[in-house]
Amino acid sequence: MARDQTNFADGSELLSFSIDRGAPESIFRQLYGALRRLILDGIAPAGSRLPASRLVAERLGVSRASVVGVYEQLLAEGYLIGRQGAGTFVSPDMLEPLQRPPHRALARALAQASAPNRRPKPAARYAALAPDPAQFEAVPFNTGRCSLDEQTLATWRRLTAAALRRPDALWLGYGDPRGSPRLREALAHYLRASRGVQCEADQILILSGVQQAIDLVLKILIEPRDPVWIEDPTYPALHDALKAARARIVPVPVDDQGLVVANGVAASPLARAAYVTPSHQSPSGVVLSMARRLELLAWAREARAWIIEDDYDSEFRYAGRPIASLQGIDRGERVIYLGTFSKVVFPGLRLGYAVVPHELLQAMTAARHLTDRQAPAVTESVVADFIEQGHFEAHVRRMRATYRVARDQLAAALRAKLGCVLEVEVPDQGMRLLARLAPGWSDTALAKEAAARGLVLRPMSKLYLSAPPLQALLLGFTGYSLPALRAGVDRLAEVIGRRVR
Numbered sequence: 214m215a216r217d218q219t220n221f222a223d224g225s226e227l228l229s230f231s232i233d234r235g236a237p238e239s240i241f242r243q244l245y246g247a248l249r250r251l252i253l254d255g256i257a258p259a260g261s262r263l264p265a266s267r268l269v270a271e272r273l274g275v276s277r278a279s280v281v282g283v284y285e286q287l288l289a290e291g292y293l294i295g296r297q298g299a300g301t302f303v304s305p306d307m308l309e310p311l312q313r314p315p316h317r318a319l320a321r322a323l324a325q326a327s328a329p330n331r332r333p334k335p336a337a338r339y340a341a342l343a344p345d346p347a348q349f350e351a352v353p354f355n356t357g358r359c360s361l362d363e364q365t366l367a368t369w370r371r372l373t374a375a376a377l378r379r380p381d382a383l384w385l386g387y388g389d390p391r392g393s394p395r396l397r398e399a400l401a402h403y404l405r406a407s408r409g410v411q412c413e414a415d416q417i418l419i420l421s422g423v424q425q426a427i428d429l430v431l432k433i434l435i436e437p438r439d440p441v442w443i444e445d446p447t448y449p450a451l452h453d454a455l456k457a458a459r460a461r462i463v464p465v466p467v468d469d470q471g472l473v474v475a476n477g478v479a480a481s482p483l484a485r486a487a488y489v490t491p492s493h494q495s496p497s498g499v500v501l502s503m504a505r506r507l508e509l510l511a512w513a514r515e516a517r518a519w520i521i522e523d524d525y526d527s528e529f530r531y532a533g534r535p536i537a538s539l540q541g542i543d544r545g546e547r548v549i550y551l552g553t554f555s556k557v558v559f560p561g562l563r564l565g566y567a568v569v570p571h572e573l574l575q576a577m578t579a580a581r582h583l584t585d586r587q588a589p590a591v592t593e594s595v596v597a598d599f600i601e602q603g604h605f606e607a608h609v610r611r612m613r614a615t616y617r618v619a620r621d622q623l624a625a626a627l628r629a630k631l632g633c634v635l636e637v638e639v640p641d642q643g644m645r646l647l648a649r650l651a652p653g654w655s656d657t658a659l660a661k662e663a664a665a666r667g668l669v670l671r672p673m674s675k676l677y678l679s680a681p682p683l684q685a686l687l688l689g690f691t692g693y694s695l696p697a698l699r700a701g702v703d704r705l706a707e708v709i710g711r712r713v714r
């Protein structure tokens with residue numbers, strides 16, 4: 214019960230704290246915090262009477278108005294009650310938990326529960342998938358990093374300032390969850406012309422990236438235990454998203470023509486979906502052959518399965534024109550096409566998109582709305598200008614040239630210094646190269662030793678699920694200056710040299 218006999222009317226016991234006028238917190242915040250703590254800690258128990266505001270003001274050397282303001286706030290929030298003519302009291306509701314009569318139904322349910330551990334299973338599942346912080350480090354040869362040149366930065370500054378000078382009325386309220394109509398139009402035009410995608414603007418959803426697209430696609434397609442084919446070796450963020458969604462993961466091997474469709478059909482003919490990176494398999498770099506493309510599409514049509522095409526880095530092709538999308542040759546609307554600005558511009562932009570078959574469009578739009586409503590409108594506006602005014606294409610051309618030089622210099626340095634241990638494949642596309650290790654070398658052991666010397670190397674063997682793993686390293690070559698890449702090779706040579714000695 215409330216100990217309502219406690220009376221702090223003279224303030225002596227309660228006001229043992231002081232107010233620090235030099236502190237960054239306002240007097241109001243300090244006084245509010247101190248009184249609230251006294252109530253929550255039970256030092257001023259339920260029912261006790263607080264000193265008059267005038268007395269508090271005198272004792273603490275603050276204005277009476279400040280004290281009245283704090284009392285009013287604590288009254289409004291339910292910590293205090295006022296009794297006409299009698300003063301201000303700690304609310305009788307502020308009972309300590311042990312003083313409350315127990316909820317009988319809860320006590321019964323807890324006694325009957327077989328497992329008293331009430332930790333939510335989804336939290337445990339997600340906690341096990343927490344990312345390794347090393348993957349965010351800006352050191353060679355971490356993957357997923359980009360460069361921005363002065364020209365793009367200057368354009369971006371100018372377009373952002375111009376957009377903010379004429380704010381669009383659409384920014385000031387919630388809008389279509391699919392995103393800005395102008396950016397969707399610009400993207401539809403770009404995707405038809407440059408990626409051979411069949412689409413209209415109304416099928417496009419602007420999202421925060423491929424990862425969000427994957428999340429939404431899994432939300433609308435997958436129930437726990439639904440089978441999904443994934444490429445083996447695989448893209449780990451996709452693998453983890455499938456685990457989080459409790460899908461049944463069906464690894465399908467990748468050979469020199471890409472996904473071995475026949476193996477997928479044999480392992481799980483009625484899979485709900487297949488995730489593929491046809492233009493540039495992640496991580497092996499293989500291009501899905503035309504025969505396999507047609508085989509995959511035919512399977513999806515017959516099985517009424519869905520193909521999730523992740524077209525993440527096609528713009529950076531160094532040998533001829535980019536490979537056209539798989540979606541572009543689909544005659545049955547079975548492909549959900551995903552793209553991103555994370556590679557072609559930079560990941561911090563957090564902008565990507567999905568081209569969604571009409572059958573799934575309403576569900577995907579609703580899932581997007583429930584997840585985070587819509588994309589950031591100011592960014593959408595700047596990116597729409599960037600594309601419409603031709604800066605995007607120019608940016609891609611310049612970056613492609615920059616990245617090609619980085620690729621060649623890294624490959625040359627690795628061959629010159631480490632040719633006896635690493636066999637370097639110079640990729641036709643993308644932002645990282647694959648270096649196979651000589652027999653007897655372990656990619657995970659080497660990555661660990663390199664990490665101690667401030668280098669990030671991705672061991673390829675960790676990306677295999679059931680196919681025999683390749684001992685190789687994935688080295689990102691974009692987002693670093695040429696001297697930084699050369700210094701990274703020197704450091705890697707030291708790590709390897711110690712092993713050889």
Ligand SMILES: Cc1ncc(COP(=O)(O)O)c(C=O)c1O
Pocket residue numbers: 357421422423424425448490495523525552553554555560564565
């Ligand atoms: C295979 C693949 N897909 C997509 C992405 C990009 O994801 P997001 O668009 O969410 O940044 C990456 C980034 O590393 C990737 O490797």
